[in-house]
Amino acid sequence: MIKLYNTLSRSKENLNTLKKNRVKLFVCGPTVYDNSHIGHARTYISFDVIARYLKYQGFSVFYLQNITDIDDKIINRAAKTGRDPIDLAREFEAEYLKDMKALGVESVNIYARATEHLPEIIAQIETLLDKGFAYETESGVYFDESKFTDFGKLSNRKIEDLHVHRIKPDPHKRNPGDFALWKKKDMKPFWDSPWGPGRPGWHIEDTAITGEYFGPQYDIHGGGLDLIFPHHEAEIAQMESASGLKPMVRYWMHTGFLNVKGEKMSKSLGNFITIKELLKEYPAEVFRFFVLSTHYRSPIDFSQEILEQSQNSLKRIYKFHETIGEFLSDGLPEKGENDELYMEILEDTRSKFLEAMDNDFNTPHALSLLFDFIRETNRKFKENDTSKESLYNIKSFLTEIGEILGFNFTAPSLEVGDDLTGELIDILINTRQKLREKKDWELSDEIRNKLGDLDINLEDK
RNA sequence: GCCAAGGUAGCUUAGAGGCGAAGCGGUGGACUGCAGAUCCAUUACACGGGAGUUCAAAUCUCUCCCUUGGCUCCA
Numbered sequence A: 001m002i003k004l005y006n007t008l009s010r011s012k013e014n015l016n017t018l019k020k021n022r023v024k025l026f027v028c029g030p031t032v033y034d035n036s037h038i039g040h041a042r043t044y045i046s047f048d049v050i051a052r053y054l055k056y057q058g059f060s061v062f063y064l065q066n067i068t069d070i071d072d073k074i075i076n077r078a079a080k081t082g083r084d085p086i087d088l089a090r091e092f093e094a095e096y097l098k099d100m101k102a103l104g105v106e107s108v109n110i111y112a113r114a115t116e117h118l119p120e121i122i123a124q125i126e127t128l129l130d131k132g133f134a135y136e137t138e139s140g141v142y143f144d145e146s147k148f149t150d151f152g153k154l155s156n157r158k159i160e161d162l163h164v165h166r167i168k169p170d171p172h173k174r175n176p177g178d179f180a181l182w183k184k185k186d187m188k189p190f191w192d193s194p195w196g197p198g199r200p201g202w203h204i205e206d207t208a209i210t211g212e213y214f215g216p217q218y219d220i221h222g223g224g225l226d227l228i229f230p231h232h233e234a235e236i237a238q239m240e241s242a243s244g245l246k247p248m249v250r251y252w253m254h255t256g257f258l259n260v261k262g263e264k265m266s267k268s269l270g271n272f273i274t275i276k277e278l279l280k281e282y283p284a285e286v287f288r289f290f291v292l293s294t295h296y297r298s299p300i301d302f303s304q305e306i307l308e309q310s311q312n313s314l315k316r317i318y319k320f321h322e323t324i325g326e327f328l329s330d331g332l333p334e335k336g337e338n339d340e341l342y343m344e345i346l347e348d349t350r351s352k353f354l355e356a357m358d359n360d361f362n363t364p365h366a367l368s369l370l371f372d373f374i375r376e377t378n379r380k381f382k383e384n385d386t387s388k389e390s391l392y393n394i395k396s397f398l399t400e401i402g403e404i405l406g407f408n409f410t411a412p413s414l415e416v417g418d419d420l421t422g423e424l425i426d427i428l429i430n431t432r433q434k435l436r437e438k439k440d441w442e443l444s445d446e447i448r449n450k451l452g453d454l455d456i457n458l459e460d461k
Numbered sequence B: 001g002c003c004a005a006g007g008u009a010g011c012u013u014a015g016a017g018g019c020g021a022a023g024c025g026g027u028g029g030a031c032u033g034c035a036g037a038u039c040c041a042u043u044a045c046a047c048g049g050g051a052g053u054u055c056a057a058a059u060c061u062c063u064c065c066c067u068u069g070g071c072u073c074c075a
Helices: A038-056 A073-082 A085-101 A114-130 A204-213 A225-243 A277-283 A285-290 A304-328 A340-356 A361-384 A387-404 A421-438 A442-452
Strands: A001-007 A011-014 A022-027 A059-069 A111-112 A134-135 A140-143 A180-183 A197-202 A219-226 A249-255 A256-262 A300-302
Touching: A011 A277, A022 A038, A022 A204, A038 A256, A038 A277, A038 A285, A038 A387, A059 A085, A059 A204, A059 A300, A085 A111, A085 A277, A111 A114, A111 A204, A114 A134, A114 A140, A114 A180, A114 A197, A114 A204, A114 A225, A134 A277, A140 A225, A180 A225, A197 A204, A204 A225, A204 A340, A219 A225, A219 A285, A225 A249, A225 A285, A285 A300, A285 A304, A285 A361, A300 A304, A304 A361, A304 A421, A340 A361, A340 A387, A361 A387, A421 A442
Parallel strands: A022 A059, A022 A219, A059 A111, A219 A249, A256 A300
Antiparallel strands: A001 A011, A134 A140, A140 A180, A180 A197
């Protein structure tokens, strides 16, 4: 039984989906006005693994993500650079999708743009107006917070406590906490509506989109911790008011922040590293390992040193996979007397691994079990004979785990290099190998040292 | 002020009442012409301070200290 932590109840709950063996999962996507940073990547990798695991456990997962392609930030950025806002949004949407691909985030079924759901957005606002949950002013249409008694149930806040405002409330609003559903604007880009030209507020696109694909109620809604208030709170207010059905979402899941030197990474603090910058320095799987070695709800502190640690840790798994491959080419018997022993270790690890994943997707624990498995198996290799069958079983077990966590342990290496230098180095290596066969240690060591000076490290088997 | 998340070996993290964890790092050994890599073993006052509950507390309760975040831009 899969248990997950529900922000709404502040406790772990058993996963009971609306329809048996089906999960409708929505995660808030990016506002596409700039390149995404590794804090975003943390969230999307986490949900990628969650979706992968649900699939592994036999669920048919419908993973939906929105793309906010209309928003003040996009408009402002476009104005600064003299560009068309929609063009700008399309550009960074494409960059986002590239980044996700590079990070191995493959589980999203549909990316839905806000601008392609204007009819649904307008229809939902009309419903809210009809039912008296919203009102129109000269500046727009607003949700009337005082009509929704559950307001604050997700973030555990009372409306009375929400009187601190960094931005002066619009004087036309009935309550300071009322939020815009429709902003009346005649500056491009705008769309026609029953209330005149304008554009949607921030929160309405998500409920319009989920309403369209999932209906008024669905299983899991995810996002970063910073979205709990006000964004997710507003979503609940809109959808539960519009549909009259509660709850809109059964399980709310939130990822912890990625921090740098203890501070949240964010655009406004200027302490961000983009996904592209990161991937120039480190392979994507190193970052994925780094993300998965902390629980998804915990804060995670980013630094070069920790990434190096992750890289070294990940190498251990890759080396183990390599060792299996080497053994397999050694001409071992098909079956052996210790097959059962190896199978026992494997099955034991698998069941513990799944138990860890069932427990609110505890990837750090799951990884530590994988390391236990590697150590124990290595030890057995020393003490006992093995067979092809055992090795194949171990190999496919690693593949199985790799698919859940999004690693390809079969992939050759963590190294990057360009072709010509690679070929030149091969010539040197081969020459040196011949020298070694002649036991010319002096010259072969010299080659190794000189290559070492160039940061090319040779390791003899 | 209000609402949250944290403080576990040198570092990064699991664990949530009773078998003292995983990885990185350190040390030793095996292997090697040597080095490295690899593998094995081992190491480390481990649970922010104080009080309480209990036969038993890192884990529960209270209290204090510290860090971070949210409070209408945010993954």
